[in-house]
Amino acid sequence: MGANSSDNGKPLLELKQLCRHFGGLKAVHKVDLVLQEHALNGMIGPNGSGKTTIFNVITGIYDPTDGQVIFDGQNINGFAPFQINQMGIARTFQNIRLFPNLTVLDNVRIAYHNHAGYGMADAILRNSYYEKKERELTEKAQDFLEVFNLQDRQGEIAKNLPYGEQRRLEIARALASSPKVLLLDEPAAGMNPKEVATLMELIHFIRDKFNLTVLLIEHQMRVVMGICEHITVMDFGEVIARGSAREVQGNPRVVEAYLGLGAAELTKKFLKERKQ
Amino acid sequence: MKRFKSSTLLFVLSAVAVFAVIQILMSLGILNSFWNTILRLAGVMAIVSLGLNLIYGFNGQFSLGQFGFYAIGAYTAADITYRWTQLHNALGLTIILAVGLLVGVAILLVSRVVNKMHGLDTLSAFAMYLAGVLVAAFVAVRLGTLAATPVTALLASLPQNIALTIVFLIAVLLGGLIAAEVSFLFGLPIFTLGSDYFGIATLGFTIIIKVLLDNSDTMLGFEEMKGARGMIGIPKITTWFWVFFFLFFTIVVIRNLLNSSYGRAIVSIREDETAATSMGINVAYYKNITFVIGSLFAGLAGGLYAHINGFLHPNTFSFIKSFDPLIIVVFGGLGSITGTVAASFGWALVLEGVLRLILPEGFETWRFVVYPVLLLVMMLLKPQGLFGSFEIPFIRAVIPSLKKKDQAAEITSPKEAA
Numbered sequence: 001m002g003a004n005s006s007d008n009g010k011p012l013l014e015l016k017q018l019c020r021h022f023g024g025l026k027a028v029h030k031v032d033l034v035l036q037e038h039a040l041n042g043m044i045g046p047n048g049s050g051k052t053t054i055f056n057v058i059t060g061i062y063d064p065t066d067g068q069v070i071f072d073g074q075n076i077n078g079f080a081p082f083q084i085n086q087m088g089i090a091r092t093f094q095n096i097r098l099f100p101n102l103t104v105l106d107n108v109r110i111a112y113h114n115h116a117g118y119g120m121a122d123a124i125l126r127n128s129y130y131e132k133k134e135r136e137l138t139e140k141a142q143d144f145l146e147v148f149n150l151q152d153r154q155g156e157i158a159k160n161l162p163y164g165e166q167r168r169l170e171i172a173r174a175l176a177s178s179p180k181v182l183l184l185d186e187p188a189a190g191m192n193p194k195e196v197a198t199l200m201e202l203i204h205f206i207r208d209k210f211n212l213t214v215l216l217i218e219h220q221m222r223v224v225m226g227i228c229e230h231i232t233v234m235d236f237g238e239v240i241a242r243g244s245a246r247e248v249q250g251n252p253r254v255v256e257a258y259l260g261l262g263a264a265e266l267t268k269k270f271l272k273e274r275k276q
Numbered sequence: 277m278k279r280f281k282s283s284t285l286l287f288v289l290s291a292v293a294v295f296a297v298i299q300i301l302m303s304l305g306i307l308n309s310f311w312n313t314i315l316r317l318a319g320v321m322a323i324v325s326l327g328l329n330l331i332y333g334f335n336g337q338f339s340l341g342q343f344g345f346y347a348i349g350a351y352t353a354a355d356i357t358y359r360w361t362q363l364h365n366a367l368g369l370t371i372i373l374a375v376g377l378l379v380g381v382a383i384l385l386v387s388r389v390v391n392k393m394h395g396l397d398t399l400s401a402f403a404m405y406l407a408g409v410l411v412a413a414f415v416a417v418r419l420g421t422l423a424a425t426p427v428t429a430l431l432a433s434l435p436q437n438i439a440l441t442i443v444f445l446i447a448v449l450l451g452g453l454i455a456a457e458v459s460f461l462f463g464l465p466i467f468t469l470g471s472d473y474f475g476i477a478t479l480g481f482t483i484i485i486k487v488l489l490d491n492s493d494t495m496l497g498f499e500e501m502k503g504a505r506g507m508i509g510i511p512k513i514t515t516w517f518w519v520f521f522f523l524f525f526t527i528v529v530i531r532n533l534l535n536s537s538y539g540r541a542i543v544s545i546r547e548d549e550t551a552a553t554s555m556g557i558n559v560a561y562y563k564n565i566t567f568v569i570g571s572l573f574a575g576l577a578g579g580l581y582a583h584i585n586g587f588l589h590p591n592t593f594s595f596i597k598s599f600d601p602l603i604i605v606v607f608g609g610l611g612s613i614t615g616t617v618a619a620s621f622g623w624a625l626v627l628e629g630v631l632r633l634i635l636p637e638g639f640e641t642w643r644f645v646v647y648p649v650l651l652l653v654m655m656l657l658k659p660q661g662l663f664g665s666f667e668i669p670f671i672r673a674v675i676p677s678l679k680k681k682d683q684a685a686e687i688t689s690p691k692e693a694a
Contacts, residue, residue: 059554078395085556093554099547101665102540103675109537110544111555116537120565123536124529130536137537138676155675177556 012037012213013058013089013181018067020050020057027053029237030067035181040207041215042228044248046257050237051217052094055183059091060084071181086114090179092170094186094217100159104150104169107158108141111176115140141176147206148172164195168202175210182206184216188223200227221258225249233257287670295520302516311629312516316584318624319519320577323526325604325616327573330530332602333610334539335566336546338471341478343598344485345459345571347590349451349578351489351501354510354588356447358500361440361511366428369443371420375413376453382412383460398560402464409461444513448522448579455575456568463567467560482595489590506589514583522580523617526573530613531671533569542566543611607654608662613671615663622662626650 013035020028028050035041043051056062058069060081069076076084090111099107116137122130145151148168153161158169167187174182187203188196204227207214218224224231225245233241233248235257241248248254252264259267298315301307307315328342352372359368386408390401431439466477492501501507533539541562544552553559582588591597600623608619631643654662 061550061554080558081550081553082556082558085554091554093551097548097551097554099544099551101547102543105675106540106543106673110540110552110557113537113541114556118537120533120536120538123538124532126532134536135676142676142678151678154678173555 010037011035012072013215014068014070015054015058016068016070018054018057018069019065020053020062021065026237028057028064031234031237031239033232033239035213035215037213038207038211039213040204040227040229041213042224042231043215043217043234044219044221044224044231045234045240047219049234049257051219051234052185053237054234055091055185055217058084058183059089085177085179088178088180089183090174090177090181091183092167092174092185092187094189096166096170098158098166098170098173100157102158103154104145104156104158104161105138105141105154107169107173108144108176109137111173112137112141112178115178144172144176147175147209148202163190167191167199171203171206175206179212181213181215184214186217186219188218188220196223197226203227221249283669287668291520291524295517299516313584314624314629315621316514316516316519317581317628318621319516319523320514320581320584321601321604321624322523322617322620323577323580324574325601325608325620326526326530326613327570327577328601329605329608329611329613329616330534330542330573331567331570333605333612333616334534334546335542335563336471337467337563337567338475339478339567339570340475340595340598340602341459341462341481342570342574342601343593343595344478344482345455345574346578346581347482347485347489347593348455348458349448349575350582350588350593351492351507351578352454352575353444353447353451353579354507354582355498355500356450357440357444357513357583358507358510360431360443362500362509364428364432365424366431366443367421367424369446370423370427371417372450372454373446374416374420374423376450376457378412378416378419379409379457380453382408383457398465398468402461405461405464409457440511440513444511444518444583448518448576448583451579451582452572452574452576455578456572459571460564460568463564467563467567479595479598482593482598486590486594489593492590501588504590506587508587510582510586510588512583512586514580519580522576526576527613527617527671530573534613535671535673538562546611603651606661607651609664609666610661611665612661612663612667614666614668615661619662 011034013033015031015033018028018031018033019026031050031054033054043054045051053062057064060076060079060083064077071084071087071089074087076087076089079087099110102110116133118130118133122133142151142154145154148171150165150169150172153165158166161169167189171182171184171187174184184203188199191199200223203214203216206212216224216228228245231242231245231248232239233251233254235253240253240257241251243251255264255267256262298307302312324342324346327345328339331337331339331342356368356372359365383405386405390396390404431443434442462481466474469477488496489501490504492498493503500509534543541552541557544555544557545559545562549559604619604623605616607623608615608617627643627647631646632640635642635646658664
């Protein structure tokens, strides 16, 4: 499609004619998407347009009905979610899925598990190698918490955190699994405009700091417009528009997807009237 | 002294003190053999329940199979010591040792192959494991038979007491190992089931084991197990020391495991399986490894149990009984090691000890009425269990202190003031 060809980076994650059908329901149908390395991509669309299903297919929770997911030149269809995470794709969830009864620190440390570096025997014997590696792991996890300004909360039980902090913790946890691609599923849901602004700045910051490629889902258009370089608009499982924020905003199909059939005309009329 | 925290020191000292006090009371005869037996049974039950707590309380897999593995451990260990004391040969020891080791090696080798194959479905993997295990077991039986005579001669040359203790310890450890290996093979296909179905499948396992033991002399050909008549002639050599030693060992191993990255991976599966797998945790692997470790302790406990009364009967391992460790785990608090140990001792002391003494002659059976009522009241008053998720300081995970500011200065948030 070459939709994102304005970027110079090489494509890191590619969806090719991706389909995911549930019986007769085409939740995702023939979606093409290219994420260039280091790009910050947005995906918008009304509720039920298939955005989260795409995430679930990319991360291996669902198998695609048809089509391919290519990550770093490798087809990752059929790999288990944990293998896909280990390859370098991490995600957050629309309805926050922390480990609710564990501490904030442990939430992050679990995501760092595959880099722990010591064996189960080391852990059971509590040898000095375990002590050393465990300390390193903990410090690393604390670093991640610090980026999200959660370091003072490390001992608290995750479910007791206020909503906004739970969202931040979930992103911190995803980052701790050392991904190349970060998939954020409605990270700004339920936040007030000020919190959203802070969060967007944070996403920008971690993208640069950890050299990430980010794909974020939103259904509030306002959120993605500010920061995303490329936006893909979904409706009824298909891509209806793509491009920069401005390009997408003016697209009549996008307006119709959000406001209903004929809305594009009405909006144009309304804008014209307001100008007069 | 930096390596030993005060909580560790306190735990070890108090453990030694508890052991010593009870040992002295037993030696002086203040605790008669009735209480002595109850304490040993309580300790054994604590080990079984700790294994179950790991599976159910920490990993979130509802299992009723714990008593099946307990039975495997008991009969395995009993067979070894029975042959040694009654038949004066080490045939049981060498064969089971060879089977335990070779099957373990076979499982490790097959797992290497299986891990390299991408997209292998569970049942094919299971078939490969099964084939490997059968071949290993076949070879092991031959090897064990060959080794029996020299090993018998070697052990016979040792003083009788020492030889018996060695055989006993190897028997108990092998009970655990065999139970662990069976649980690995059993868990492989079963873990594809969801949690509730997994519970039913493990219940089925307990029933199968019970039926096999009922007919062990005819169906399996182990004459000495005597099927439903019960196995007699097992040496009564599980002392309070050994029970305490293995209980201590179990607590330390589980505590060390849980307070490591592996333990956190195990607990994360209980908390949210989807999130865990999305964070790179191999859920199937950790479910199975937890099940294996939990069953290992069940097997160890079985080995100890067999040598307390010197008598094993399949009814001890009936599926009704398999609810006992479950009750203890829930009663003590799911996910609390402290709670499980306390509840095991409380359960045995109250049910078998105190109630038996309080209730008038001829009314002993009423304790099975009083005890469920007690349970009911407890669950209504404290649904999260006696201890909730409380742990003594030794077991509790320490929240590490934050690093010094200057070390962390290199990472600065864009929103220092956020």
